[in-house]
Amino acid sequence: MPSEETPSPARTAGPQPAQDRNAGLPLDTGWVAATRVNRPAAERHVAGLAARRPADPATEAVWLLRAVGLIDLTTLSGDDTPGRVRRLCAKARNPLRADLRAALGAGRVTTAAVCVYHEMIAPARAALEGSGLPVAAVSTGFPAGLSPFSTRLAEIEASVAAGAAEIDIVISRRHVLLGDWQALYDEIATFRAACGPAHMKAILATGELGTLTNVARASLVAMMAGADFIKTSTGKEPVNATLPVGLTMCRMIRAYREATGIDVGFKPAGGISTATDALDWLGLVGEELGPRWQEPALFRFGASSLLGAIERRLDEIAFGAGNTPRRHAPG
Numbered sequence: 622m623p624s625e626e627t628p629s630p631a632r633t634a635g636p637q638p639a640q641d642r643n644a645g646l647p648l649d650t651g652w653v654a655a656t657r658v659n660r661p662a663a664e665r666h667v668a669g670l671a672a673r674r675p676a677d678p679a680t681e682a683v684w685l686l687r688a689v690g691l692i693d694l695t696t697l698s699g700d701d702t703p704g705r706v707r708r709l710c711a712k713a714r715n716p717l718r719a720d721l722r723a724a725l726g727a728g729r730v731t732t733a734a735v736c737v738y739h740e741m742i743a744p745a746r747a748a749l750e751g752s753g754l755p756v757a758a759v760s761t762g763f764p765a766g767l768s769p770f771s772t773r774l775a776e777i778e779a780s781v782a783a784g785a786a787e788i789d790i791v792i793s794r795r796h797v798l799l800g801d802w803q804a805l806y807d808e809i810a811t812f813r814a815a816c817g818p819a820h821m822k823a824i825l826a827t828g829e830l831g832t833l834t835n836v837a838r839a840s841l842v843a844m845m846a847g848a849d850f851i852k853t854s855t856g857k858e859p860v861n862a863t864l865p866v867g868l869t870m871c872r873m874i875r876a877y878r879e880a881t882g883i884d885v886g887f888k889p890a891g892g893i894s895t896a897t898d899a900l901d902w903l904g905l906v907g908e909e910l911g912p913r914w915q916e917p918a919l920f921r922f923g924a925s926s927l928l929g930a931i932e933r934r935l936d937e938i939a940f941g942a943g944n945t946p947r948r949h950a951p952g
């Protein structure tokens with residue numbers, strides 16, 4: 622079971638009120654230096670998640686419906702077009718077929734947001750008009766984050782001006798690899814100021830940070846610098862979201878909360894592409910952070926193909942394997 626609370630299938634999904642902002646803290650280098658992670662222990666801990674998945678299909682369906690409402694439905698391809706983004710947004714507004722929702726007893730379901738590159742903000746906003754769904758834009762020279770600093774700042778400002786309500790920034794991995802925590806803090810705090818009213822998700826690109834200790838320290842610095850969410854990956858690194866990394870980031874969110882009373886959101890992203898993945902991630906955040914981190918105000922999946930996989934599994938649960946109704950064209 623992902624957590625002790627089982628959500629009601631009839632629960633209304635869809636846009637949720639935004640979480641309060643993280644005002645951040647002055648950089649505490651002593652806390653950063655004292656933070657260490659034991660990788661074998663983290664790996665042992667997450668290995669137990671498989672045994673705690675929902676035991677029956679009805680409970681599984683409830684959690685998978687919940688997962689749909691947590692997806693930042695993403696397209697981040699060089700060949701994105703307004704047409705592709707419009708189809709993605711139609712899917713975000715209405716991610717599951719009416720017959721499937723009816724069979725599962727589900728009410729309104731939407732994804733949490735749509736996530737695109739800057740140039741696709743305008744078509745996404747137009748296609749989402751009236752839905753209440755926010756547009757998230759990746760920024761700051763995504764995915765590598767190696768453009769001139771002034772260009773990265775200008776990109777944030779342009780995306781906020783274009784109507785992105787959420788900005789997914791990428792950090793400079795070298796600051797972590799060199800242990801230059803002040804540089805990392807200053808970079809993220811400056812990005813946060815440029816975001817203005819838009820909520821900021823800090824992508825740590827954990828697959829490029831070398832160690833779980835670096836992941837933990839970068840998580841802490843990002844939160845001190847005011848990140849509203851910390852996000853694992855761009856989806857473009859060779860290694861993207863992994864459960865040991867997720868455990869490490871959740872533990873740092875918990876530590877930051879215990880020290881400050883501030884709730885920071887979590888967004889695993891990259892390579893999350895099966896219904897089983899979704900259950901394991903929901904189980905992890907439920908165990909480590911509690912049921913509030915199974916809601917869109919504090920949790921998102923960054924994913925381009927997860928929705929299709931969940932829909933296929935819900936079809937199997939609702940109608941039986943090999944007996945699914947004709948599927949609509951994918952979004």
Ligand SMILES: O=C[C@H](O)COP(=O)(O)O
Pocket residue numbers: 695697736854855856857890891892893923924925926927
């Ligand atoms: O932020 C979202 C990721 O780029 C999506 O990665 P994915 O295409 O592996 O699902």
